[in-house]
Amino acid sequence: MTGELEPAEGSAGEGTTRGLRASDLDRDQVVEILQVAAGDGRITAAELDERLDAALSARTFDDLASLTADLPSEGMPPRARDLVRIDQRFGDVTRTGRWLVPRRMEIRLTFGEAKLDFTDAMITHNTLHIDVDLRIGGNLILVTRPGIEVDTDQLERGSGDVKIRPASGPDTPVTLRVQLTGRSRGGDIIARPPRRRFSEWLRPPAPRGIGR
Structure with missing residues:
Protein backbone atom coordinates (compact mmCIF):
# COMPACT_ATOMS: atom_id res chain seq x y z
CA MET A 1 0.00 0.00 0.00
CA THR A 2 1.57 3.28 -1.06
CA GLY A 3 1.43 6.71 0.53
CA GLU A 4 -1.19 8.30 -1.67
CA LEU A 5 -1.09 12.00 -0.95
CA GLU A 6 -4.43 13.71 -0.43
CA PRO A 7 -4.84 17.45 -1.03
CA ALA A 8 -4.73 19.58 2.07
CA GLU A 9 -8.08 20.82 3.28
CA GLY A 10 -9.27 23.74 1.20
CA SER A 11 -6.57 23.32 -1.45
CA ALA A 12 -8.61 21.30 -3.94
CA GLY A 13 -12.12 20.03 -4.46
CA GLU A 14 -13.34 16.53 -5.21
CA GLY A 15 -12.48 14.75 -8.43
CA THR A 16 -9.24 14.95 -10.36
CA THR A 17 -6.57 16.93 -8.49
CA ARG A 18 -3.34 15.92 -10.20
CA GLY A 19 -2.99 18.99 -12.40
CA LEU A 20 -4.05 21.48 -9.75
CA ARG A 21 -1.62 23.93 -8.26
CA ALA A 22 -0.10 22.86 -4.93
CA SER A 23 -0.53 25.02 -1.83
CA MET A 76 1.11 10.21 6.55
CA PRO A 77 1.01 12.84 9.31
CA PRO A 78 -2.25 13.24 11.25
CA ARG A 79 -4.82 15.62 9.80
CA ALA A 80 -5.86 18.42 12.14
CA ARG A 81 -9.56 19.04 12.69
CA ASP A 82 -10.95 22.23 11.21
CA LEU A 83 -12.93 23.25 14.32
CA VAL A 84 -13.03 22.25 17.99
CA ARG A 85 -15.64 23.74 20.33
CA ILE A 86 -15.34 24.00 24.12
CA ASP A 87 -18.38 25.17 26.10
CA GLN A 88 -17.54 24.86 29.79
CA ARG A 89 -19.56 25.94 32.81
CA PHE A 90 -18.62 25.40 36.45
CA GLY A 91 -15.59 23.23 35.76
CA ASP A 92 -12.21 22.98 34.12
CA VAL A 93 -11.04 21.49 30.82
CA THR A 94 -7.47 20.75 29.79
CA ARG A 95 -5.65 19.88 26.57
CA THR A 96 -2.16 18.56 27.34
CA GLY A 97 0.39 16.00 26.19
CA ARG A 98 0.47 14.93 22.51
CA TRP A 99 -2.82 16.51 21.48
CA LEU A 100 -3.41 17.53 17.87
CA VAL A 101 -3.89 21.29 17.52
CA PRO A 102 -6.93 22.12 15.34
CA ARG A 103 -7.11 25.00 12.88
CA ARG A 104 -9.86 26.83 14.76
CA MET A 105 -11.35 26.75 18.24
CA GLU A 106 -14.45 28.29 19.79
CA ILE A 107 -14.18 28.55 23.57
CA ARG A 108 -17.07 29.60 25.83
CA LEU A 109 -16.32 29.74 29.57
CA THR A 110 -18.47 30.66 32.58
CA PHE A 111 -17.07 30.02 36.06
CA GLY A 112 -14.61 27.57 34.54
CA GLU A 113 -11.08 27.35 33.19
CA ALA A 114 -9.65 26.08 29.92
CA LYS A 115 -5.95 25.24 29.79
CA LEU A 116 -4.29 24.62 26.42
CA ASP A 117 -0.78 23.25 26.94
CA PHE A 118 1.26 23.44 23.71
CA THR A 119 4.47 22.07 25.26
CA ASP A 120 4.19 18.64 23.57
CA ALA A 121 1.29 19.37 21.21
CA MET A 122 1.34 18.19 17.59
CA ILE A 123 1.21 21.26 15.34
CA THR A 124 0.65 20.70 11.60
CA HIS A 125 -0.13 24.27 10.47
CA ASN A 126 1.09 27.77 11.26
CA THR A 127 -2.04 29.55 12.55
CA LEU A 128 -4.63 28.75 15.22
CA HIS A 129 -7.71 30.99 15.38
CA ILE A 130 -9.46 31.01 18.77
CA ASP A 131 -12.81 32.78 19.13
CA VAL A 132 -13.45 33.27 22.84
CA ASP A 133 -16.44 34.26 24.95
CA LEU A 134 -15.20 34.60 28.52
CA ARG A 135 -17.77 35.51 31.13
CA ILE A 136 -17.49 36.00 34.89
CA GLY A 137 -15.09 33.43 36.31
CA GLY A 138 -14.07 32.10 32.90
CA ASN A 139 -10.30 31.95 32.48
CA LEU A 140 -8.16 30.86 29.51
CA ILE A 141 -4.57 29.71 30.04
CA LEU A 142 -2.18 29.08 27.14
CA VAL A 143 1.07 27.28 27.98
CA THR A 144 3.37 28.09 25.08
CA ARG A 145 6.80 27.02 23.88
CA PRO A 146 9.51 28.74 21.79
CA GLY A 147 8.17 29.69 18.37
CA ILE A 148 4.56 30.19 19.51
CA GLU A 149 3.25 33.76 19.32
CA VAL A 150 -0.06 34.92 20.87
CA ASP A 151 -1.94 37.84 19.27
CA THR A 152 -4.75 39.54 21.24
CA ASP A 153 -5.02 42.75 19.18
CA GLN A 154 -8.49 41.86 17.87
CA LEU A 155 -9.88 40.78 21.25
CA GLU A 156 -12.74 42.85 22.67
CA ARG A 157 -12.12 43.41 26.39
CA GLY A 158 -14.62 44.35 29.05
CA SER A 159 -13.13 43.36 32.39
CA GLY A 160 -10.52 40.82 33.35
CA ASP A 161 -6.77 40.71 32.79
CA VAL A 162 -4.78 39.79 29.69
CA LYS A 163 -1.21 38.74 30.45
CA ILE A 164 1.04 37.57 27.61
CA ARG A 165 4.51 36.36 28.54
CA PRO A 166 6.63 35.41 25.50
CA ALA A 167 8.21 31.96 25.54
CA SER A 168 11.07 32.97 23.26
CA GLY A 169 13.09 35.93 22.09
CA PRO A 170 12.25 38.20 19.15
CA ASP A 171 14.71 36.38 16.86
CA THR A 172 13.04 32.96 17.27
CA PRO A 173 11.16 31.89 14.10
CA VAL A 174 7.39 31.76 14.58
CA THR A 175 6.05 28.20 14.12
CA LEU A 176 2.50 28.86 15.36
CA ARG A 177 0.59 32.12 15.61
CA VAL A 178 -2.39 31.95 18.01
CA GLN A 179 -4.90 34.67 17.09
CA LEU A 180 -7.49 35.44 19.77
CA THR A 181 -10.75 37.13 18.79
CA GLY A 182 -14.12 37.48 20.51
CA ARG A 183 -14.95 38.97 23.91
CA SER A 184 -13.64 38.82 27.46
CA ARG A 185 -16.32 40.04 29.87
CA GLY A 186 -14.93 39.12 33.24
CA GLY A 187 -12.40 36.36 32.64
CA ASP A 188 -8.61 36.37 32.52
CA ILE A 189 -6.36 35.35 29.62
CA ILE A 190 -2.84 34.21 30.43
CA ALA A 191 -0.16 33.04 27.99
CA ARG A 192 3.07 31.81 29.57
CA PRO A 193 5.93 29.32 29.13
CA PRO A 194 5.83 26.06 31.13
CA ARG A 195 6.65 26.38 34.81
CA ARG A 196 10.02 25.01 35.84
CA ARG A 197 10.02 21.69 37.66
CA PHE A 198 11.24 21.56 41.27
CA SER A 199 14.37 19.67 40.18
CA GLU A 200 15.17 22.45 37.69
CA TRP A 201 15.02 25.06 40.44
CA LEU A 202 17.55 23.01 42.46
CA ARG A 203 19.93 22.64 39.50
CA PRO A 204 22.88 25.06 39.79
CA PRO A 205 23.31 27.56 36.95
CA ALA A 206 25.83 26.75 34.22
CA PRO A 207 29.25 28.32 34.96
CA ARG A 208 30.07 31.39 32.95
CA GLY A 209 33.17 31.49 30.78
CA ILE A 210 36.18 33.22 32.31
CA GLY A 211 37.81 35.83 30.16
CA ARG A 212 41.48 35.54 29.47
Whole structure:
Protein backbone atom coordinates (compact mmCIF):
# COMPACT_ATOMS: atom_id res chain seq x y z
CA MET A 1 0.00 0.00 0.00
CA THR A 2 1.57 3.28 -1.06
CA GLY A 3 1.43 6.71 0.53
CA GLU A 4 -1.19 8.30 -1.67
CA LEU A 5 -1.09 12.00 -0.95
CA GLU A 6 -4.43 13.71 -0.43
CA PRO A 7 -4.84 17.45 -1.03
CA ALA A 8 -4.73 19.58 2.07
CA GLU A 9 -8.08 20.82 3.28
CA GLY A 10 -9.27 23.74 1.20
CA SER A 11 -6.57 23.32 -1.45
CA ALA A 12 -8.61 21.30 -3.94
CA GLY A 13 -12.12 20.03 -4.46
CA GLU A 14 -13.34 16.53 -5.21
CA GLY A 15 -12.48 14.75 -8.43
CA THR A 16 -9.24 14.95 -10.36
CA THR A 17 -6.57 16.93 -8.49
CA ARG A 18 -3.34 15.92 -10.20
CA GLY A 19 -2.99 18.99 -12.40
CA LEU A 20 -4.05 21.48 -9.75
CA ARG A 21 -1.62 23.93 -8.26
CA ALA A 22 -0.10 22.86 -4.93
CA SER A 23 -0.53 25.02 -1.83
CA ASP A 24 2.03 25.75 0.88
CA LEU A 25 0.07 23.39 3.14
CA ASP A 26 0.38 20.60 0.54
CA ARG A 27 4.15 21.13 0.39
CA ASP A 28 4.43 21.15 4.20
CA GLN A 29 2.50 17.88 4.36
CA VAL A 30 4.90 16.19 1.94
CA VAL A 31 7.92 17.52 3.85
CA GLU A 32 6.58 15.88 7.02
CA ILE A 33 5.99 12.57 5.22
CA LEU A 34 9.53 12.58 3.85
CA GLN A 35 11.08 13.42 7.23
CA VAL A 36 9.17 10.57 8.88
CA ALA A 37 10.26 8.18 6.12
CA ALA A 38 13.91 9.18 6.57
CA GLY A 39 13.64 8.72 10.33
CA ASP A 40 12.27 5.21 9.76
CA GLY A 41 15.15 4.37 7.38
CA ARG A 42 12.92 4.07 4.31
CA ILE A 43 14.91 6.64 2.33
CA THR A 44 18.54 7.71 2.65
CA ALA A 45 19.79 11.11 3.70
CA ALA A 46 20.72 11.88 0.11
CA GLU A 47 17.25 10.87 -1.09
CA LEU A 48 15.70 13.02 1.62
CA ASP A 49 17.66 16.10 0.52
CA GLU A 50 16.76 15.50 -3.12
CA ARG A 51 13.06 15.01 -2.41
CA LEU A 52 12.86 17.97 -0.02
CA ASP A 53 14.27 20.25 -2.70
CA ALA A 54 11.72 18.89 -5.17
CA ALA A 55 8.86 19.27 -2.67
CA LEU A 56 9.66 22.88 -1.85
CA SER A 57 9.83 23.78 -5.56
CA ALA A 58 6.81 21.69 -6.65
CA ARG A 59 4.12 23.58 -8.52
CA THR A 60 1.37 20.99 -8.95
CA PHE A 61 -0.21 18.29 -6.86
CA ASP A 62 1.10 15.72 -9.35
CA ASP A 63 4.66 16.87 -8.66
CA LEU A 64 4.15 16.29 -4.94
CA ALA A 65 2.35 12.95 -5.28
CA SER A 66 5.29 11.42 -7.16
CA LEU A 67 7.57 12.12 -4.18
CA THR A 68 5.55 9.95 -1.76
CA ALA A 69 4.15 7.30 -4.13
CA ASP A 70 6.65 4.63 -2.95
CA LEU A 71 6.11 5.31 0.78
CA PRO A 72 3.59 3.48 3.00
CA SER A 73 0.44 5.31 4.02
CA GLU A 74 1.42 4.90 7.67
CA GLY A 75 3.90 7.71 7.09
CA MET A 76 1.11 10.21 6.55
CA PRO A 77 1.01 12.84 9.31
CA PRO A 78 -2.25 13.24 11.25
CA ARG A 79 -4.82 15.62 9.80
CA ALA A 80 -5.86 18.42 12.14
CA ARG A 81 -9.56 19.04 12.69
CA ASP A 82 -10.95 22.23 11.21
CA LEU A 83 -12.93 23.25 14.32
CA VAL A 84 -13.03 22.25 17.99
CA ARG A 85 -15.64 23.74 20.33
CA ILE A 86 -15.34 24.00 24.12
CA ASP A 87 -18.38 25.17 26.10
CA GLN A 88 -17.54 24.86 29.79
CA ARG A 89 -19.56 25.94 32.81
CA PHE A 90 -18.62 25.40 36.45
CA GLY A 91 -15.59 23.23 35.76
CA ASP A 92 -12.21 22.98 34.12
CA VAL A 93 -11.04 21.49 30.82
CA THR A 94 -7.47 20.75 29.79
CA ARG A 95 -5.65 19.88 26.57
CA THR A 96 -2.16 18.56 27.34
CA GLY A 97 0.39 16.00 26.19
CA ARG A 98 0.47 14.93 22.51
CA TRP A 99 -2.82 16.51 21.48
CA LEU A 100 -3.41 17.53 17.87
CA VAL A 101 -3.89 21.29 17.52
CA PRO A 102 -6.93 22.12 15.34
CA ARG A 103 -7.11 25.00 12.88
CA ARG A 104 -9.86 26.83 14.76
CA MET A 105 -11.35 26.75 18.24
CA GLU A 106 -14.45 28.29 19.79
CA ILE A 107 -14.18 28.55 23.57
CA ARG A 108 -17.07 29.60 25.83
CA LEU A 109 -16.32 29.74 29.57
CA THR A 110 -18.47 30.66 32.58
CA PHE A 111 -17.07 30.02 36.06
CA GLY A 112 -14.61 27.57 34.54
CA GLU A 113 -11.08 27.35 33.19
CA ALA A 114 -9.65 26.08 29.92
CA LYS A 115 -5.95 25.24 29.79
CA LEU A 116 -4.29 24.62 26.42
CA ASP A 117 -0.78 23.25 26.94
CA PHE A 118 1.26 23.44 23.71
CA THR A 119 4.47 22.07 25.26
CA ASP A 120 4.19 18.64 23.57
CA ALA A 121 1.29 19.37 21.21
CA MET A 122 1.34 18.19 17.59
CA ILE A 123 1.21 21.26 15.34
CA THR A 124 0.65 20.70 11.60
CA HIS A 125 -0.13 24.27 10.47
CA ASN A 126 1.09 27.77 11.26
CA THR A 127 -2.04 29.55 12.55
CA LEU A 128 -4.63 28.75 15.22
CA HIS A 129 -7.71 30.99 15.38
CA ILE A 130 -9.46 31.01 18.77
CA ASP A 131 -12.81 32.78 19.13
CA VAL A 132 -13.45 33.27 22.84
CA ASP A 133 -16.44 34.26 24.95
CA LEU A 134 -15.20 34.60 28.52
CA ARG A 135 -17.77 35.51 31.13
CA ILE A 136 -17.49 36.00 34.89
CA GLY A 137 -15.09 33.43 36.31
CA GLY A 138 -14.07 32.10 32.90
CA ASN A 139 -10.30 31.95 32.48
CA LEU A 140 -8.16 30.86 29.51
CA ILE A 141 -4.57 29.71 30.04
CA LEU A 142 -2.18 29.08 27.14
CA VAL A 143 1.07 27.28 27.98
CA THR A 144 3.37 28.09 25.08
CA ARG A 145 6.80 27.02 23.88
CA PRO A 146 9.51 28.74 21.79
CA GLY A 147 8.17 29.69 18.37
CA ILE A 148 4.56 30.19 19.51
CA GLU A 149 3.25 33.76 19.32
CA VAL A 150 -0.06 34.92 20.87
CA ASP A 151 -1.94 37.84 19.27
CA THR A 152 -4.75 39.54 21.24
CA ASP A 153 -5.02 42.75 19.18
CA GLN A 154 -8.49 41.86 17.87
CA LEU A 155 -9.88 40.78 21.25
CA GLU A 156 -12.74 42.85 22.67
CA ARG A 157 -12.12 43.41 26.39
CA GLY A 158 -14.62 44.35 29.05
CA SER A 159 -13.13 43.36 32.39
CA GLY A 160 -10.52 40.82 33.35
CA ASP A 161 -6.77 40.71 32.79
CA VAL A 162 -4.78 39.79 29.69
CA LYS A 163 -1.21 38.74 30.45
CA ILE A 164 1.04 37.57 27.61
CA ARG A 165 4.51 36.36 28.54
CA PRO A 166 6.63 35.41 25.50
CA ALA A 167 8.21 31.96 25.54
CA SER A 168 11.07 32.97 23.26
CA GLY A 169 13.09 35.93 22.09
CA PRO A 170 12.25 38.20 19.15
CA ASP A 171 14.71 36.38 16.86
CA THR A 172 13.04 32.96 17.27
CA PRO A 173 11.16 31.89 14.10
CA VAL A 174 7.39 31.76 14.58
CA THR A 175 6.05 28.20 14.12
CA LEU A 176 2.50 28.86 15.36
CA ARG A 177 0.59 32.12 15.61
CA VAL A 178 -2.39 31.95 18.01
CA GLN A 179 -4.90 34.67 17.09
CA LEU A 180 -7.49 35.44 19.77
CA THR A 181 -10.75 37.13 18.79
CA GLY A 182 -14.12 37.48 20.51
CA ARG A 183 -14.95 38.97 23.91
CA SER A 184 -13.64 38.82 27.46
CA ARG A 185 -16.32 40.04 29.87
CA GLY A 186 -14.93 39.12 33.24
CA GLY A 187 -12.40 36.36 32.64
CA ASP A 188 -8.61 36.37 32.52
CA ILE A 189 -6.36 35.35 29.62
CA ILE A 190 -2.84 34.21 30.43
CA ALA A 191 -0.16 33.04 27.99
CA ARG A 192 3.07 31.81 29.57
CA PRO A 193 5.93 29.32 29.13
CA PRO A 194 5.83 26.06 31.13
CA ARG A 195 6.65 26.38 34.81
CA ARG A 196 10.02 25.01 35.84
CA ARG A 197 10.02 21.69 37.66
CA PHE A 198 11.24 21.56 41.27
CA SER A 199 14.37 19.67 40.18
CA GLU A 200 15.17 22.45 37.69
CA TRP A 201 15.02 25.06 40.44
CA LEU A 202 17.55 23.01 42.46
CA ARG A 203 19.93 22.64 39.50
CA PRO A 204 22.88 25.06 39.79
CA PRO A 205 23.31 27.56 36.95
CA ALA A 206 25.83 26.75 34.22
CA PRO A 207 29.25 28.32 34.96
CA ARG A 208 30.07 31.39 32.95
CA GLY A 209 33.17 31.49 30.78
CA ILE A 210 36.18 33.22 32.31
CA GLY A 211 37.81 35.83 30.16
CA ARG A 212 41.48 35.54 29.47
